[in-house]
Amino acid sequence: MTNQLAIIIVNWNVKDLLYNCLESVFADLARSDIFAQVWVVDNASSDDSVSMVQTEFPHVHLIPSTTNMGFAGGNNLALKEMGFPHQNDHQPKTVLLLNPDTVVKPNALKHMVNFMLSHPKVGIVGAYLTFEDGTFQHGAYRFPGLWQLAMDLFPFHARLYESRLNGRYPCSWYHAGSPFPIDHPLGAVMLVHSQAICQVGLLDENYWMYVEEIDWAWQMQAHGWSAYCVPTAHVIHLGGQSTEQIQHESFVNLWRSRYRFYQKYYGGLRMWLARQLVYWGMNRKIRHMFHSAESFRAVQNIWCG
Numbered sequence: 001m002t003n004q005l006a007i008i009i010v011n012w013n014v015k016d017l018l019y020n021c022l023e024s025v026f027a028d029l030a031r032s033d034i035f036a037q038v039w040v041v042d043n044a045s046s047d048d049s050v051s052m053v054q055t056e057f058p059h060v061h062l063i064p065s066t067t068n069m070g071f072a073g074g075n076n077l078a079l080k081e082m083g084f085p086h087q088n089d090h091q092p093k094t095v096l097l098l099n100p101d102t103v104v105k106p107n108a109l110k111h112m113v114n115f116m117l118s119h120p121k122v123g124i125v126g127a128y129l130t131f132e133d134g135t136f137q138h139g140a141y142r143f144p145g146l147w148q149l150a151m152d153l154f155p156f157h158a159r160l161y162e163s164r165l166n167g168r169y170p171c172s173w174y175h176a177g178s179p180f181p182i183d184h185p186l187g188a189v190m191l192v193h194s195q196a197i198c199q200v201g202l203l204d205e206n207y208w209m210y211v212e213e214i215d216w217a218w219q220m221q222a223h224g225w226s227a228y229c230v231p232t233a234h235v236i237h238l239g240g241q242s243t244e245q246i247q248h249e250s251f252v253n254l255w256r257s258r259y260r261f262y263q264k265y266y267g268g269l270r271m272w273l274a275r276q277l278v279y280w281g282m283n284r285k286i287r288h289m290f291h292s293a294e295s296f297r298a299v300q301n302i303w304c305g
Contacts, residue, residue, distance in 0.1 A: 003092035005036035005113050006082060010074035011100045012043040015052050017238065018100040022057050025104050032110040037061060037092065039081070041074040070208035071187065079202055087198045093117060095197065097213070099188040105234040112191045112233045115179055123196035123225025124217055126185020127233040128174055136174070137237055139189065140182040140229040142167040143218060144261065149274055153281025174231045182229050183221070187213030189235045196225045209250070211257035218265065248295050255299040278303040 007025060011018045022038070029036055039061040042050050050064045063077050075097055082091050094116055096109070112125045129139035147165040150156075162168050173180050190213055200219045203212045217227055255278075262274050282296040289296075 003037055003090075004034050004117070005094050005096060005109065006039060006078075006092040007036060007096045007098055007109075008039045008041065008075050008078045009098050009100050010041045010043060010071055011045060011049050012068060013045045013047045013049065014100050015045070015047045015049040018049055019052060019056060021098070021100045021102050021104070022053070022060065024102075025098070025109075026057070028104045028106060028109050031106060034109055034113055036109070039063065039078040041065060041069075041077050043068040043070070043074050070205070071210075072203035072205045072207050072212040076202045076205060079197065084194070084197050085201045087195070091194050093194055095192050095194060097187060097190045097192070099237065101238040102188060103236040105236065108233040108235055111230050115228065115230045116191055116193060119228075121224065121226055122228055123193045123220045123223075124185060124227035125191040125233075126182060126227070126229045127189045127235045128229070128231040129186065129189065129235055129237045132236055132238055136171060137239070138168055138186070139174075139235075139237070140169055140185045140227075141214075142169075143183045143214065144258070146270065146273055146277065149258075149277050150281075153277055154284065169229070174229070177231050179228045179230045182227050184214050184217035184227055185229060186237070188237050188239070192216075192220075193225065196220045196223070199223050199225075207257045207260060209253045209257065211254075211261050215261055215264070248292075251292075251295045252298045252302070256302050259303050275303050 009018065009021060018040070025038060040053050041063045043065050044067050050062065053060055053062050061081070063081065065074065065077065069077065079095070084091065094113055096112070108127060112127060116122050116125050126140045129137040131137050142164070144167060148167045151161060151166045160166060169180070169182065200216065200223055204215050207215065221227065262271055266274065279300055282300045285296045286293045
């Protein structure tokens with residue numbers, strides 16, 4: 001029997017969250033008719049995450065890495081074990097990248113997989129995300145542009161941050177419950193068609209952390225695959241639980257990855273304008289938040305030399 005789904009969870013020092021995530025995954029698989037396998041890649045954790053998985057979830061395919069390979073490298077480890085990017089008869093039809101700081105709600109996996117398998121040109125599916133207290137969280141975005149960059153760097157009217165200019169889709173689209181087309185989902189919950197992986201290849205490990213899922217979605221769209229959000233698939237996402245452990249490094253990594261994406265896909269005048277926005281935006285942050293000046297100057301060096 002062909003696997004319909006493989007779930008990859010890349011973990012780094014969030015043992016308790018990983019336990020809750022896996023418990024919710026197996027509970028949802030038990031109530032569905034999906035034949036699936038679950039993979040955990042541990043990025044050299046020091047909190048006994050590996051022994052917890054071995055003891056509590058012995059059926060998980062566990063890959064304990066001796067080094068922290070980041071989000072892209074960790075997911076690629078599991079993908080390679082499945083034979084990707086080359087196609088073979090033993091691969092799952094779909095692959096879900098799932099953060100360990102998530103809790104899968106009932107039937108979420110079934111809704112995502114069924115939608116993808118019933119729409120042959122859909123290469124990516126995202127979910128309806130909420131925070132732990134049930135409040136709405138944006139789980140899908142338009143590809144980044146100059147307006148999103150500016151809104152991360154300068155003050156704007158509060159209403160604009162929830163608008164199309166900032167890459168957001170209307171909340172009413174999520175609440176309506178019907179699938180809708182998107183540019184890319186948040187990488188915390190991202191279902192990908194195996195044929196799209198074989199066609200496009202693995203995640204770009206030069207990102208290490210952040211933006212790699214946007215790059216992947218961009219490439220898949222360029223190859224004719226579409227992306228959708230399926231709001232009937234509900235997943236709780238706590239957010240930032242691993243990266244909060246290294247706030248300075250995470251901030252710099254985010255902007256380094258953004259620079260790579262803009263440099264890779266936006267040239268000429270658009271890239272020049274992006275550099276100007278980052279330079280003056282970081283100058284403004286240095287004046288207003290001098291205690292974090294080291295991080296802001298590091299970003300300036302990456303973008304502007």
